[in-house]
Amino acid sequence: MPSDQVFALIDCNSFYASCERVFRPDLAKTPIVVLSNNDGCVIARSYDAKPYVKMGEPYFQAKEKLRRHGIVAFSSNYALYGDMSERVMSLIEAMVPASEVYSIDECFADLTGVTGDLTQLGRDIRAKVLRCTGIPVGVGIARTKTLSKLANHTAKRLQQVTGGVVDITRPFERDWVLRNTEVKEVWGIGRRMTVHLESMGIKTAMDLAKADPRMLRDKFSVVVEKTARELAGTPCLELDEPDPPKQEICCSRMFGKRLTELTPIKQAVATYAGRAAEKLRAQGSVCKRIRVSIRTGMFNPNELHHAKGALVELPYPTNDTLLLTRAATEAVERIFEAGYRYSKAEVLLLDLRQPGEFTDDLFAASQPAASDRLMSILDQINGRYGRGTVRAGSVPRTPEWGMRREMMSQSFTTRIDQLWKVSSR
Template sequence: MAAREPVFALIDCNSFYCSCERVWRPDLLRTPIVVLSNNDGCVISRTPEAKALGVKMGAPYFQIKNDLRRWGVVAFSSNYALYGDISQRVMTVIESLVPALEVYSIDEAFADLTGIAGAEPLGREIRRRVLQCTGIPVGVGIAGTKTLAKLANHAAKRWQKQTGGVVDIRDPERRDKLLRALDVGEVWGVGRKLQAHFEGMKIKTAWDLAQTDPWMLRKKFSVVVEKTARELRGTPCLQLDDPDPPKQEICCSRMFGQRLKAIEPIREAVASYTARASEKLRAQGSLCKRLRVSVRTGMFNPEEAKYANGVLCELPYPTDDVRMLTAAALAGLDRVFREGYNYSKAEILLLDLCQRGEYTADLFATTQPEASERVMSVLDEINAKWGRGTLRPGRVTSSPEWGMRRELMSQSFTTKMDQLWRVPSR
């Protein structure tokens, strides 16, 4: 029996962060919206209406603030808790409709539709069900390879009115027509530098790249570029990925909402970052043997004195206990902190991670007590049930003054009981 041809679908949320805001603000359905990065720095998401007005991705908010107000654009601070919760709901709906799913990012996922009759009708059903259950519009691209599915999804979003948000290019004629219509820069994995190299070789469209000798591309660039060209021709080189292996390092860092001179608020920030990093550590079932704590000032203001330093902190034994990790991080902070500077950022990096049972301790070495494991288990269970931060170390404050500047943030409609959506009674 001949092997079945693989079929992939890429489901991508449209202007995801902005769409999440619109779910709870239906009055903004036709209003241009942008969402800003940490500390309200720059634009990281735009609705089509905002794009039509000329708002550029990455534009600094302080430079375009007055223009946005004049154009009637509504700006929101990033609300990652809300976006993460809605993303999980979107992926749950998709997962219920397909045999296998690879979550590629917070707003997109690859699905394996191999062997399913009526892939395009299924794509339209996915789009309808996600919109009905979550309020998030998505585009669906269907093809015989992941790279082509990515291009099909781009076409579904670019020509949404004509396609209804679903494009199937398994037919070679439709595939080649689309490849000829798209610039090579639209191909998955082709950045600006690579695009410039391609254009110097007269490779200007996705079609040109598909027709280029893959072995030459491998020698001149890399095996990744070779696989991209083969996938554009319809030869599958990429499969749905297995679950990600445990990370070997875990980092948690943030810019402060304001410059900090005193050590005490920086200690609060370091404790908070360590608590978040330890949550990630326990979530993947790992233990940490050492950590690095670092601080720095702003690096771009010529009138400010500059300073950056970090230190490695050894732990007495591999642990996931937030109390021990925090104590080590704060001791490290005391070693690198210097008076007289305006600090802008702190970072916690957990290193030398291992899974339980993967290391052999010295016969007489101290190991993590069972009591610590029980305490951490209870901590995670309570926070999983009642929300992150319900139970936390005493040094971690709930509303710190040094926190990210998010003056335009919407409510946490799905993650905080006191911020649930209220419908006014008549």
């Protein structure tokens, strides 16, 4: 790897909360939290909400505190967040030589060989993303991926001074950041590791950068060794190659309420099978087996506990939503038992292959060409007009068992009936 390697980490600020603010400018100065599935607990906080609410705090416990401090809560709107993420990442990709999406709200960029002022490039990226999407981002630039993470953390921590962009490719700036950052803030150093390192006198990122890499490897792992080397300026991590196709695909959800009847559970399983089939086609695979399971809540001592699953062998390798849905719902009929209050279902696609990799005999059945054409059209329509526009007949649009999301914002960018309305007044 060349010694002049340069990485940038572009990270969206309080991403879920920022997405909500894009279409609610009246909340620009209002603290915001976003809740997990079924409005369970806090999973995202705007910067001004962090002093009052802990990450992971149950909503029912925090509700009064939120009201007292004027904090607005939103149910998670994954359709909105996913679409806004794609917009942000496509803008960044067009401005850098190469990029790697690391998570829904951050990506690495390879700036090796880019001439000119890198800080200004970071400002240009930041300005364009904000102008085109309304999402604020921080940019950290450094010689390694781990250092770029640290630079990004500094850019956000000292935003009033840095303007949201920090370049530590030069030793003086790099060393300042290392000396002034606690070791717990280093990428990949968790809470337990922090305790071990601090007991050894390694309290800052600079301490870790100066530690003996071989000692760290012997005492901890090669991952910690690479982290220390990266902090010292030696690149050990490159931009990742595209992930290989998954060997299993799972879709599971908690129901919005306990279900005691077969019909709504079959509807839920049909929905999950359809979503799993979409993922299967997206990676160009087919599957030969499917496992369906349902269970009750396992932590309430006042409820009967029950969990059961069934494995289904499909007639041929397939990615056909209709066939997978039929197989999954028939499996539910076999494993459902009356008298229980079910809380969750799971659909797991197994024995995945690329088309043509299965070696059945010459006369074995295969997926009809008509099914391939139908699934292609289905994906095109749903890709253009939103997931669920065309779906299996057994899947309702607004199911009673759906996730409880009582404070969800509109899907401003993915549903035509929920577009942002602008008044002429």
